Amino acid sequence: MPLLQDHIAVVTGAGSGIGRAIAAGYAREGARVVVLDINEKAAAETAREIRDAxxxxxxxALDVTKREACVAMARQVADKVGPVSILVNNAGIARRNGMLGAAEAVVQDWEDIIAINLTGVFNVTHAFLEPLRGAKGRIVNxxxxxxxxxxxxxxxxxxxxSKHGVLGFTRALAAELGKDGxxxxxxGPxxxxxxxxxxxxxxxxxxxxTFIAHTPLGRAGQPADIVGPAVFLxxxxxxxxxxxIVMVDGGYRTV
Structure with a gap:
């Protein structure tokens, strides 16, 4: 039997990259997948590929920084799809700028990255918390x-x-929700x-x-490398x- 048979899984940021790979992997394991992305066209393409397979x-379409939109989305999914039992908080952005640039750009980076990568995880989790508790569900950040x-x-x-915060949030939520199953x-890609x-x-x-030279497995990872751990969790x-946290880094942190 497929590992995720009878589950409904929500995956944010599933229009491309890691999110798209996880959504497809969950579907192959029998889950009904709800593909969420700020890019409506990309989300629809992921869902179409899953159905074609x-x-x-x-x-x-969902902007995870908008709290009320997340609440409305949870209601819409409940009405149109069913009770969610798996949530993957994948939506995120990366900007590789430091603190010493133009003040306006530094502040904008902080506000945008924290809003999507950390507050977005909170917003979506909080919105879907009721069905996840009811299903003794699984959250993967x-x-x-x-x-x-x-x-x-x-x-x-x-x-x-933001990524330190995601790990802290994961641990805090695990401690609080464990009693609910x-x-x-x-x-950690x-x-x-x-x-x-x-x-x-x-x-x-x-x-x-530079990254590959520091990675014992000697190669860059691919989105498909994240799918197995995501299915497992x-x-x-x-x-x-x-x-x-399950590290999927080719051994990067060991050296």
């Missing part, structure tokens, strides 16, 4: 190697802070080649080489796993 998927460290390569303090975990970092890779190939295979 024989899976079940619906798509909706996408953290980072920067949930633990600030990379020496060009990188925004706002991004590091809800498991909350995170995944390393250097994954996605549309999110495509421009940086193209304009600064040395940056990619959403399935009964991880029935006694909560409050932790």
């Amino acid at each position: 024989g899976g079940k998927a619906e798509s909706f 996408i953290g980072s190697i920067q949930s633990f460290l600030h990379l020496r390569t060009p990188s925004s303090p706002a991004y590091t802070a 809800v498991r909350v975990n995170a995944i 390393g250097f994954i080649e996605t549309p999110l970092n495509e421009k940086v890779r193209a304009s600064n190939p040395e940056l990619a080489k 959403a399935s009964d295979l991880s029935a006694y796993v909560s409050g932790t």
Whole structure:
């Protein structure tokens, strides 16, 4: 039997990259997937690909920074799809600028990154909390190697802070919701080649080489590399796993 049979899974930021890969992977394991993305067209394309492959998927546009929109989306999903039992908080942005640039740009980076990467995780989780508690559901948050460290390569303090926050939120929520049977975990991707970092890779190939040189497995990750851990954390295979982060970084943090 597929590992996620009879589950309804919501995946944010599923219009591309890691989110799209997870959504497709969940569908292959039998879940009915709700694809959410601020880019309505990209979300619809992900859902179409899933349906074309024989899976079940619906798509909706959502800006995770808008709290009332998240609440409305939870109601819409409940009415049109059903009770959600899996939530993946994947929506995020990355800007690799430091604190020493133009003040206006530094402040804008902080506000945008925290709003999407951290407050967005809170907004969506809070909106879907009732059905997740009712289903003894599973929450998977996408953290980072920067949930633990600030990379020496060009990188925004706002991004590091946001991903530290995601890990802290994961642990706090796991402690609070455990009594309801809800498991909350995170995944910590390393250097994954996605549309999110495509421009940086193209304009600064040395940056990619630096990451790979520090990675024991000797290659960049792909969105497909995140799917197995995401399925594991959403399935009964991880029935006694909560409050932790599964690192998918090719061994980056070991050296």
